[in-house]
Structures are given as C-alpha cells and as structure tokens.
Amino acid sequence: MSKFGSVKRVLATTTIVASLAYAPAGLAQENETVRLGLLRVSSQAPFFVGAAKGYFEEVGIDVEIVFFDAAVPATLAIASGDVDLSIVGFIPAFFNLAADGSLKVVSGHARETAGFQNTGFFVSTQAWEAGVREFSDLGGRSLGLTTMGSTAHFMSAMIAESAGVDPSSIRYVPAQGLGNLAAMVQGGQTDVVAGASTGFLPLYQEGQIELMGWAGDALTMQLSALATSADMIETRRDAIEAVISVYERVKDEYYAALVDNRNEDGTFIDQALADDFLGIVEEYTGISAGAMSRSISAIDARLDVGNIVAAAEWYYAQGFMDQPADPAMFLDLSFVEGHENIPDGFGN
Numbered sequence: 440m441s442k443f444g445s446v447k448r449v450l451a452t453t454t455i456v457a458s459l460a461y462a463p464a465g466l467a468q469e470n471e472t473v474r475l476g477l478l479r480v481s482s483q484a485p486f487f488v489g490a491a492k493g494y495f496e497e498v499g500i501d502v503e504i505v506f507f508d509a510a511v512p513a514t515l516a517i518a519s520g521d522v523d524l525s526i527v528g529f530i531p532a533f534f535n536l537a538a539d540g541s542l543k544v545v546s547g548h549a550r551e552t553a554g555f556q557n558t559g560f561f562v563s564t565q566a567w568e569a570g571v572r573e574f575s576d577l578g579g580r581s582l583g584l585t586t587m588g589s590t591a592h593f594m595s596a597m598i599a600e601s602a603g604v605d606p607s608s609i610r611y612v613p614a615q616g617l618g619n620l621a622a623m624v625q626g627g628q629t630d631v632v633a634g635a636s637t638g639f640l641p642l643y644q645e646g647q648i649e650l651m652g653w654a655g656d657a658l659t660m661q662l663s664a665l666a667t668s669a670d671m672i673e674t675r676r677d678a679i680e681a682v683i684s685v686y687e688r689v690k691d692e693y694y695a696a697l698v699d700n701r702n703e704d705g706t707f708i709d710q711a712l713a714d715d716f717l718g719i720v721e722e723y724t725g726i727s728a729g730a731m732s733r734s735i736s737a738i739d740a741r742l743d744v745g746n747i748v749a750a751a752e753w754y755y756a757q758g759f760m761d762q763p764a765d766p767a768m769f770l771d772l773s774f775v776e777g778h779e780n781i782p783d784g785f786g787n
Contacts, residue, residue, distance in 0.1 A: 476525030
C-alpha cells in the first residue's frame, strides 16, 4: 500500500444532494459569474483544474478566481461581498464572523486524516539529539506555529492531550509566516514546529531537520471548507450547487491522478496522468509539481461536524474568541450528503 493509505477510496465517494453525474439539478443561469476566493495551495486543485478544463462553463458558471494570501482575508471577503464563495479555515476569525449566521459553510474541503502528509511536526537536530522524537515528548518544549490560534495550534493541543501531555506545558512560539517557521527549526531557535509539509520537506530530505510525525496519523481534523453568505444561498442557490458539482467532479480526478495512481514506494503508476493534473495546479499556485506530489491533502465535500464543534469550543475556552459560536448557526448541511460525526441534537 502506498504512503497515502487505505482511506483514499472512502474519501472519494461523497455525493452531492443536488447532483447527478456531476450536473446540478438546476444549472446556473448561462454565463453567471461567480467570484471564488482561493489560496495558492495544492489542496484547492479541484477549482483550478475545473477552471482550466472548462467544467465550470459546462454548468453555466463563469468563474472568476480571486487569490488571497491567507484564510482570514478570504473570510473577510465573503462578509464584504468581494467574493461570492471562498475556502475558509476553521479558525477564530471565521468563528467570530460567522457566529451570527451571516456566513454559511456549504461544503467540506481539506482535512487531516491518516495516510496523508499534510501538516507535519518537525524537530530541530538539537532537540532530536536531546530525545525529542515522539508526540509524548512535547511537554516542556517549544513549539513553533505560523500564528497563535492557527489550525496547527488547535491540532497540536489535541495531539498533545492524546499523547498524555498537558498542552499548557508547551511553549508556543509564533513565527508570523511559514518561511520564518522553517528558519526557526532549522536554526534550533525552537524545538519543534508544526506546519504545511511543503515548507519543510526540502529541509527534512537534506537532513537539516527531523520528522516527529504527521498530524493526520494522530488525529482526524476538519481544516477548511467552502463558505458563502446567507444571502447567496437565498438568491443564488443554483450557482452554489453548480460550483460544488465541479468540485466533486475534479475531486474524483484528483484521487485518480494523485492518490490511487501510486506504487508502494509512492511513485506514480501513470506518470503522464499525474503530470497533466499537477501541471495545471502548478500554473495556478506556483508550487512545483515535484513538491506537490510529495504532499497530497485529503479533500472531501463532507464535514466532520463534531470536530468543528470541538474547535469552536476550544478556541473560545482559550480566549481567542469574544463570544461562543454555535456551529449550527453557520453550517448548512443541505448541499452535501453524508456529513460525519454529527452530535446528537445538533441544530435543535
């Protein structure tokens, strides 16, 4: 089995309520423009490939991709009306803005799960030599993050707890950027860092840092989702369904080209198939095909609802939010079938 694990087929079987063979029940009005907020990251490949291959046009959508440098401005752009839909992260900024129900999540996106090398925990050579090698060794150590309150912050606390470590014993160090984070662990300014693997794999492969483990092998976590405004749902539901149908269509191509198409050593069985897909994504992101091929995210239109509830509660308890956020106010579960881990009484 390849390094991407046995979960790949499970994640590739979601079904859109309003779709039949990827076509929404009611096509969007012809040439209807949808402004879609994205980051230049490989996990958002379904949207890039959908645009490049003309899939959006097939469902009546003239997609306009608007790029952002981080999840927070992408979220703010929905609230301001600068975009119609956007990929958002489940972080305090989103919970604060969505608490009143004016923003709505309509589909899942990226998640941490076993077998996928998305977020890694990397160790400086000095700390490694001092015995910091497992998640259970995090107690009393410094852990670098891009920012406090990031998804990596939440996941590190959950992983620490599951490993028997009190998260409050960890000294968190914000780096304000992935490049700074890589420099910190390379230079030994922090014992461990947690972040997107593409920023650290070159250093790891050169032997300048060590790998403690992959977040997805330690926990399952909902990282991001497709969100829109409540007004968009009320007035342009067909357009949202059309966008999600394209996402589902290319998601299947994503798994076929990059996950199922693997030998046991991680190389591609059909290199041309992978190159075609990765080449399109490279054009949109600037990330080399080689780097992307080593760091494939698990993507899924379904949501892990219980995990989102737990994240909102944790961020509020840690003081990152001004008020509690009830996910039932901003999770619209009507666009996609099969959402997972829904708490009893959710939304009642």
